[in-house]
Amino acid sequence: MSKTVQVTSAQHFTQVLNSSRIVVADFYADWCGPCKAVAPVYEQLSSQLSRPGTITFTKVNTDMQKEIAQSYNITAMPTFLIFKAGRETKRIRGADPKALDAAVKQLAQEAATADEGGSTGESSGGSGGYWLGAVAPRNYPDIxxxxxxxxxxxxxxxxxxxxxxxxxxxxxxxxxxxxxxxxxxxxxxxxxxxxxxxxxxxxxxxxxxxxxxxxxxxxxxxxxxxxxxxxxxxxxxxxxxxxxxxxxxxxxxxxxxxxxxxxxxxxxxxxxxxxxxxxxxxxxxxxxxxxxxxxxxxxxxxxxxxxxxxxxxxxxxxxxxxxxxxxxxxxxx
CATH class of the missing domain: 2.60.120.470 (PITH domain)
Incomplete structure (x- = not known):
């Protein structure tokens, strides 16, 4: 069974961003040829690296979820966004398997290193210590x-x-x-x-x-x-x-x-x-x-x-x- 989460609404996307330390989002369209070409690579990364509460892979259909696409200024498909603690940290435009693979595996390594060191940022009060409540505004960090x-x-x-x-x-x-x-x-x-x-x-x-x-x-x-x-x-x-x-x-x-x-x-x-x-x-x-x-x-x-x-x-x-x-x-x- 696929571990990739299909986003069904803006609220659903917010929930995912709040529940996972790292979120990778694939903004795609059914009619997009390059989206279909890179999809197997994305699915393979999801299968290998998904970890509950730590790394979550999502897919966002830009025709079905126009509100989300507009809020993140998605103008080309596919576009891959990587979020850490609810904030966008990297954007990859186009079907670039090598760039996608390198970016995601680097984050996975960072997450693994943090876990090994016991520095997860979590507390006993919930599922994650670093908590934003809602999606951080694009380009503006938590201060x-x-x-x-x-x-x-x-x-x-x-x-x-x-x-x-x-x-x-x-x-x-x-x-x-x-x-x-x-x-x-x-x-x-x-x-x-x-x-x-x-x-x-x-x-x-x-x-x-x-x-x-x-x-x-x-x-x-x-x-x-x-x-x-x-x-x-x-x-x-x-x-x-x-x-x-x-x-x-x-x-x-x-x-x-x-x-x-x-x-x-x-x-x-x-x-x-x-x-x-x-x-x-x-x-x-x-x-x-x-x-x-x-x-x-x-x-x-x-x-x-x-x-x-x-x-x-x-x-x-x-x-x-x-x-x-x-x-x-x-x-x-």
């Missing part, structure tokens, strides 16, 4: 590791839930694994306290260009409690850039936001509980901090919940000590 965690300042949090660093953890949320969080008295997600609003001040260790944010929220993921007490997913988010400190709630209401975003119910991926928030990239250039104001939740409850945030963009120069404060002063804070 969450550029957050200055010592400078995080969050307002209106329920102290019985996870600490601030839980929000930026690289691991799969425990709620998706169907089990309790790792050892410790706290859970690995954040909830608001007295009402549905939260204020999240996130400083960076470098000057960044912020392209988009993945927000993961799994309201019923803890599997307990009264259904009337189920927290809400965030609905309205306001973003503020280059602040030297967190904003108060009254101050935020009176301060023009860099961008305001409304997350619709259809934006949440049903498998991962993640919504992709795309920012107006031109407004998020050369930033040293971002404040995310969770204005309200999607429903009638009194609390909101966020399991993970992942940030995507470009990293610039390392921020010198005191530079953030200076920027804030220049903006009249």
């Amino acid at each position: 969450t590791d550029q957050v200055d965690t010592l400078g995080l300042d969050f307002l209106n949090l329920d102290g019985e839930k996870g600490d601030k660093r839980s929000l930026l953890a690289p691991s799969r949320p425990s709620a998706l694994a169907g089990k309790a969080a790792a050892a410790g008295p706290k859970n690995d997600w954040l909830e608001s306290d007295t009402d549905e609003q939260m204020m999240l001040f996130i400083p960076f260790m470098a000057t960044l260009k912020l392209h988009s944010v993945h927000v993961t929220s799994i309201p019923s993921g803890d599997g307990g409690g009264d259904s009337d007490e189920t927290p809400l997913r965030p609905k309205t988010l306001k973003f503020y850039t280059n602040r030297s400190h967190n904003l108060g709630f009254d101050e935020a209401e009176d301060t023009p936001a860099t961008q305001e975003v409304e997350i619709k119910p259809s934006d949440w991926d049903p498998k991962t509980g993640t919504a992709k928030v795309e920012l107006r990239f031109v407004k998020f250039q050369n930033i040293t901090s971002v404040v995310i104001f969770v204005v309200d939740g999607d429903g009638e409850g009194e609390r909101t919940r966020i399991d993970r945030l992942r940030l995507f963009g470009e990293t610039g120069e390392k921020r010198a000590m005191g530079k953030l404060e200076k920027i804030g002063d220049e903006q009249g804070e």
